[in-house]
Amino acid sequence: MTDFDDIRPYHDAEVRPALDRILNDPELADAVARLKFPRLAGPLGFIIRPMVSRAMKRQLACVDTVDKFQQEVVEKYLRHMIETTTTKLTTSGLDQLDSDGGYLFVSNHRDIAVDPAFVNWSIYYAGFKTLRIAIGDNLLTKPYVSDLMRLNKSFIVNRSAKAPREKLKAAKKLSAYIHHSLTVDRANIWIAQREGRAKDGKDLTNSAVIGMLTLNRPKTQDFSEYVRSLKIVPVSISYEQDPCDSAKAHELYAQRTTGSYEKGDQEDIQSIAKGIAGQKGNVHVAFGTPLSGEYEDNVAVAAEIDRQIWSQYVLHPSNCFAYDALGNEARSLPYSAQGLPFEPGNLREERAAFDLHVASIPTEQREILLEMYANPVHSKLNARQN
Numbered sequence: 001m002t003d004f005d006d007i008r009p010y011h012d013a014e015v016r017p018a019l020d021r022i023l024n025d026p027e028l029a030d031a032v033a034r035l036k037f038p039r040l041a042g043p044l045g046f047i048i049r050p051m052v053s054r055a056m057k058r059q060l061a062c063v064d065t066v067d068k069f070q071q072e073v074v075e076k077y078l079r080h081m082i083e084t085t086t087t088k089l090t091t092s093g094l095d096q097l098d099s100d101g102g103y104l105f106v107s108n109h110r111d112i113a114v115d116p117a118f119v120n121w122s123i124y125y126a127g128f129k130t131l132r133i134a135i136g137d138n139l140l141t142k143p144y145v146s147d148l149m150r151l152n153k154s155f156i157v158n159r160s161a162k163a164p165r166e167k168l169k170a171a172k173k174l175s176a177y178i179h180h181s182l183t184v185d186r187a188n189i190w191i192a193q194r195e196g197r198a199k200d201g202k203d204l205t206n207s208a209v210i211g212m213l214t215l216n217r218p219k220t221q222d223f224s225e226y227v228r229s230l231k232i233v234p235v236s237i238s239y240e241q242d243p244c245d246s247a248k249a250h251e252l253y254a255q256r257t258t259g260s261y262e263k264g265d266q267e268d269i270q271s272i273a274k275g276i277a278g279q280k281g282n283v284h285v286a287f288g289t290p291l292s293g294e295y296e297d298n299v300a301v302a303a304e305i306d307r308q309i310w311s312q313y314v315l316h317p318s319n320c321f322a323y324d325a326l327g328n329e330a331r332s333l334p335y336s337a338q339g340l341p342f343e344p345g346n347l348r349e350e351r352a353a354f355d356l357h358v359a360s361i362p363t364e365q366r367e368i369l370l371e372m373y374a375n376p377v378h379s380k381l382n383a384r385q386n
Contacts (some may be wrong), residue, residue, distance in 0.1 A: 004177045007156040009132055010147075012065040018151055019060050019069075022144040029053040031144075035273060069151050070130055078121055081114075086280045087240070090337040091122045093287030093312065097233065099127040102186040103290065104178065104213070107235035108203035108309050109192035111244065111275040112139065112268065115237055116190045122285045123188065132181055134191040139268055155181075159195070175215035182230060193234075193305060199248040200368075201375035203236075203309050205302035214298065224294045227301055234288035234308035238376065240316035241357075243278020244271055245372060249365040256368075284314035284337050310383035313376050317342070317350045322373035325358075330377065 010018055022028050026049070033041040033048045041048055063069050082089055097103065105123075109115055116133045124130050135154045140146040150156075155177060158170035181187040193205040217226040242248070254261040264270075288308035295301045320330040320342045332341040344351060361369050 009153040009155055010150045016064045018147045022147045023057050025144045027142060028144040074152055078117055081276055087282045089283045091285045094126045096289055101129050101188045102182045103231045103233045104182055104189045105233050105235050106191055106193050106305055107237055109197050113272045114275045118285050119190055119235055129188055131188050131190040171212045172215050175212055179216045199252055201372040205305045207298040207302040210298040210301045227295055228292055232291040234305045236286040236309040236313045238284050238314045240281025240318050241279055243274050245369055246361055249369040252368050253365045282316055286312035286314060288312055307383055310379040313380050317347050318354055318373050319377050321351055321354045322370040323377040325370050326374050
């Protein structure tokens with residue numbers, strides 16, 4: 001299939017040429033040096049960069065397939081991230097799915113890179129094929145970044161198109177590629193429920209995402225039948241601590257007080273780095289059940305995805321503390337993967353750590369931060385009532 005060459009992940013035959021390109025790109029060596037040795041990369045960069053470059057060439061010398069790249073490179077870094085930045089990673093719901101795949105995992109979106117990474121890790125160690133991951137072209141700011149993402153089975157979502165006809169053409173191609181991946185290749189796909197992260201903690205599926213997914217539907221096929229053929233599985237990812245919460249609170253405060261927020265040139269890349277390296281506490285990835293009902297339209301499909309994401313969202317003490325701090329009552333709400341009843345008296349150390357973190361945020365932004373952590377509680381309670 002050559003129709004998707006400009007957006008699809010790399011094939012095995014393209015792995016070695018792509019690796020040779022990025023290994024000869026001085027920007028990659030510089031970026032890795034700054035990430036691993038932030039204090040020394042500036043003054044001693046002329047020494048560290050060649051060392052980093054040689055180390056990467058040794059590590060990647062025998063990598064010549066996508067599977068080898070994921071198993072020998074990506075897996076190692078993900079394992080290190082999980083061991084050093086999470087207290088515990090738990091999952092639920094995978095026992096209800098068939099490991100032979102082709103599922104379209106639609107998840108809430110809190111972190112640019114780590115959301116799909118946790119989903120990928122969870123399904124891989126449950127015996128599923130790794131994901132093809134949707135990534136916006138706005139994040140592919142450097143040639144080496146694009147190469148690395150496509151080596152890791154990412155496919156490109158065209159967000160730079162401006163003209164209506166150009167946007168529709170790109171959306172149709174993306175819809176066709178996703179359908180082909182699911183039905184012909186039987187690949188697993190990850191896509192976020194909306195463009196951009198839910199910085200305020202309100203996980204809401206954009207019906208336009210469903211509209212894109214159904215653009216490939218033949219006019220003669222029933223809408224619900226086509227939706228069922230996509231094998232959409234809602235996924236709910238919850239973090240006890242969001243490494244980017246202070247930056248999100250800052251952005252939301254600017255939007256509320258000035259009406260706008262201007263991103264820095266490399267702000268998305270900085271968010272990716274912070275999300276990977278920052279402490280996350282307990283993390284839970286909850287997998288729902290494939291959509292199998294009758295749906296009137298895109299809005300109805302989005303509503304079912306929301307219902308599953310909210311109802312299976314695993315709360316953490318941080319969510320309950322924030323809910324309480326905003327004048328609500330979180331007593332006995334189930335939290336953690338074990339569904340323990342929330343009793344603040346049993347969580348004094350966790351409460352002290354949470355209060356200390358809130359106190360580190362500028363005073364005028366603290367309520368926004370609390371809302372960010374409390375909103376999943378509101379969503380979960382709303383799902384219960386409906």
